[in-house]
Amino acid sequence: MATHAGMGIDWSKVFVPETPLLEIFVRGTLTYLALFLMLRFVLKRESSGLGITDLLVVVMIADAAQNAMAGNYTSVPDGLLLVGTIIFWSWFLNWLGYHLPLFERLVHPAPLTLVKDGKMLRRNMRQELITESELLSQLREQGVHDLAEVRLACMEGDGSISVVTNDPPEPGQGRKKERAT
Incomplete structure (x- = not known):
């Protein structure tokens, strides 16, 4: 044991990897890809505001860094390699x-139409497990109080809902307003 006198630090545990580096890379790779696929296909709507990869990286880096700092890995290089694998x-x-x-x-799924010309597309809502009340709540948050005002509402790849309304054009203009949550 290579401890520093008076400090009780085993410097070899801090700086010398005990886990094979390839094993750390493979474990990090398998965990990242498995969680990516689960989040991409199962929890897309729950991460609204952050992209799936952003959310996954934040969570995994926090865990990997915590393990490296708390000593669950036997060396700092073990934890840093795992963080590097996640970022890679x-x-x-x-x-x-x-x-x-x-x-x-x-990585960046296409938008899914939930409302078209004031009509809810129930099949698409069912696909994303969005109830009518949830959708109407999202529309109200964007200042839309009547479904008939909605020309198009889509579930975006990051889980947010974007809305294009049928606002009457101002005199001399034929533009539509777009809002996003």
Whole structure:
């Protein structure tokens, strides 16, 4: 044991990895990708305001950093490698989504129409498990008090609902107003 006299610090535990680095990378990779897929397909609506990858990175980095700091990993490099692995996968999936259309749909899903021309699309609402009262609440938060005012309302990829209304055009203008939560 390589402890510093009087301080009780085992410096080899702090700086020398005891877990194989490849194992940490593989564990971080499998955990990140599994959680990404679960959040992407199951909890999309619950993360409104933050993108799935943003939320996942924040949570996993916090946990990995806590483990490294609290000693659940036996060295700082173990924890730093795990944090680096998480950041790598977040960046790489976003990079793939930017460069490859197939991955873009996975990383940044297309909007799903919930209301079209004042009519609720119940099938799409059921797909996202949004009740009529939840949808109407979201519309009211954006200043829409009557469903007939809505030309288009969509569930965006980040879980927010965007709304395009049928506001009457001002004299000499034919523009529509768009709001997003």
